[in-house]
Amino acid sequence: MSVDFNIKVGGEAGQGLQTIGQILSKTFLRGGFHVFGTQFYLSRIRGGHNYYQARISDNPIKAITEDVNLLIALDKASIDKHFDELSGGVVLVDKDKVKVDNDDKSIFHVPFTKIAEDVGGKIYTNTVAVGAALGLLCYNFDMLKEVLNDTFSKKGDEIVNKNIEAASSGYNYAQENYEGKCHYELESPGSSQKRMLITGNEAVALGALASGIKFISAYPMTPSTGVLNYIAANADRFGVVAEQAEDEISALNMSIGASFAGARSMVTTSGGGFSLMVEAVGLSGITETPVVIFLGQRPGPATGLPTMTEQGDLEFVLHAAQGEFPRCVFAPKTPEDAFYLTSKAFNMADKYQTPAFIMSDQYLADSEFTCEKFDASKISIERHLLTESNEAEQDKEYKRYKFTSSGISPRALPGQFSSLVVADSDEHDEYGHIDQTIDNRIKINEKRLNKLEGLKMEMSEPEIYGSDSADITLIGWGSTYGTLTETVDILRNKGVDINLVQFNEVYPLPESVKNILNKACSSDLICVENNATGQFSRVLKVETGVSVTGHVLKYDGKPFTPRYIIHELESKGVLQ
Template sequence: MSRRWVALPPCSPPPAGVSATRAKIETNSSNGWGSAPGRSFTSGLARLGPRRLARMSNKDLVIRIGGEAGEGVLSTGQLLAQAAARGGYKVITYFSPPAEIKGGFSFFQMRLSPHVLYTEGDSVDILVAFNQEAFDRSIKDLRPDGLVVFDSSVFNPPEEPERRQVGIPFSQIARTELKFELGKNVVAVGAISRLFGLPTEHTTRLLRERFERKGPEVLQKNFDALNAGSSYVDKNLPQRSDFSLEAGPPRPSDIVVSGNHMIGLGALAAGVRFFAGYPITPASDIMEFLADNLPKVGGTTIQAEDELSAIGMVLGASYAGKKAMTSTSGPGLSLMIEMLGLGAMAELPAVVVDAQRAGPSTGMPTRHEQGDLYLAAFGAHGDVPRIVLAPTSVEDCFYQTVNAFNLAERFQMPVILMQDTVLAVRTENVPKPDLSTLTIERRLLYQPNAEEKYRRYDL
């Protein structure tokens, strides 16, 4: 039997912006800041040339927050991203965790704009460094005319004429002034949001939603930390118009979500009722999300002992009549190849999400690569038909997951949905999916008293 590649229709009309995402690659243009305190603006132009004039009229801003894993890098970025999205900004983020089990350098990068974005940008406008290592490993990515904000209670980087920098004692403010050491990240949120002009109401409301259940004392400490950060910027950086960024119109229907979580939402919308998987970076978020939410709709999530067991459970659940899926990365997909052949031979619908990471072999779990295509399309014993899909954006993760389940049901075979590390961990504000536009394929089930004969394999 020869292999045939067939163009198949989508599950529903593509969401707004998805087609543009496929066609357009946008880069972050050069930004310029004003002159630094005590420095001649004219001499700065002479050193940097016309680059300093290319600020794009404050159309976008790239902010990177770097530090030790566990000291609030991720929580600082997530708070800022969600608050900015509520404030009318379009947001695209990228998180780079360390490979170490504990500690190690990590950073959270976000790009803000009042307009639609397609990438996280080419270089950094504002670098927020919590420690020396974060500065050393990220300074090469800062624009020649960018801004460094550093924790002056931890370290002091050398000054350079090509950049502006300001020290804010995040740790000291939290530990000494507020007696709330865990509030350092909220101090940073207050300072950074003040830099680009995010109204305090959005961060205040977000803090209330997150911490009100912990009691009024904890909530007030976080409010104090937020105000301390913004007040420090007001006092020490009164001239900051260079960093301000105009917000777009409010988008009340937007949700801030990652690619992994969008896949989980798409699976729920498609009717998944069984998930089995084994933890593996960067796919584990999908299993964790469904572990929380599948039981709410009468479904089951099982953490298997390995990937072989996971795909076996998925095929067993499919054989019993349930829509089933698993998620993994390259090493796990390699282990599933034989069972995927069984699924195709037995004509069992299933969805396998492959969140690709750097290889070969075990590779680098926290680094990006798109190297699994040949394995996904052709990795089989014999001539095994295979459907392989790949979403193009966080929003598209939802619709392609629904599409994957529909194709699995229509053609009675496993479908592989390929994404990658960047798309898996990226958070973005996207329109809430409109479930009324979806078409869901339902499996033909045997009805003992039905007039028509049961023809499950009839296309």
């Protein structure tokens, strides 16, 4: 029988929800399950209602669902808010600490705190809760012992043993006191294949390291900070300089300077921070200095909802900075996609000497996905720098911005050859010297814009999921991929003729996109986006002339679920 099981851990900030959720997720992963974990948290150090949700299956999963099978409630609000989500499930709660008005038989009391104090102190309360949850599921306790040992090994044997004892006590309490011993019998698939549990941020960081990044700068900003943290933690091993700048303006200017000197460079930010970077984006554009910009989206404007998710910055990124110059924009679908797309972003930035954007969002950035091991051998580092052999073919005086039909000029690094490298943020001639004449302005501006044609030819076509042609076609971009593929699977199993066209390389769009969309859809073309105005559908209209027939939009700070999308399609009359 196929397993599809959902655990939600609810409580206040500061109660260790993420620790409980991650230990449970790693335990199920070790047993051979596929795990998808996501969290909802408020922008505060303590208090408020937060939760961590883990979905466990013996099949690959990349989306959350709304039903809950097991709720670990660390406060009363968790029961009040999530009890109605239970689907034949159980609530684990310490009634000695949490006042429970509901006397439903599905609420099972476990004295987390008392058991923890008997073991060694309140600090072990969460470990007791983890053990009780697994006891209720009759899951192999040895798997949990291994995870606890890995998690706490750096703190010494005593801490490891105390955590194992606390977990065992919780496990035994649930087994001995729950009517019928087990509510579920969750048997491990026993797969020997090792998989990763990885966030989108970690995947981008790994992709950057595999791509030869040598400089990263940022001013920390949720949800992008995880990329900076991961690279900084491994900076010495990979020879990377990681700089926490005083502000976002400095961060991007630092990366542009490092790139000008020859280092592969990257900045990380979110929408509010990117607002401060905009002038420097223009500097990258006019000096034709490559840089990769990772932008983790969250709801705006201003501070908005700093810990929630949205896809609201696409048009901002496309039009940021004064004037007109080329750029390319990537929006990863999954962590695996993020790993390889990050490499492509670096290569495209170097080849076309332009800013390259990686657009993620809080949902992809922070969620934990089960992935197979990434293949670093598939990544190539393509710098596209002037070499000694072709430098000899250049004019005696080096033309940094030489006019070419492709718009790509030979790029040398300062001090690389005897030639002087000149760059200026004012309009300039082929040599890099200021030139404000009308003829030069027209010619060099057209040179830069000519790169768009080459960029279009190198951008990949969208993925078609499902049949090549269908009555209903969903269009998505970026992190909505997992939810949309599951939506298509559910509806196809019900006999609905539906498919999905998903974009992960969103600008510039290849010329073939118009024909792909016309072929994929015979009736309803529905764009699904985490924003209020249908930004990507407007990009499609401008770039290809294709108009969608409808939208499913969500902008409350929470990600899509298949149930939500299906309900919206029904309410709009798309599904009969």
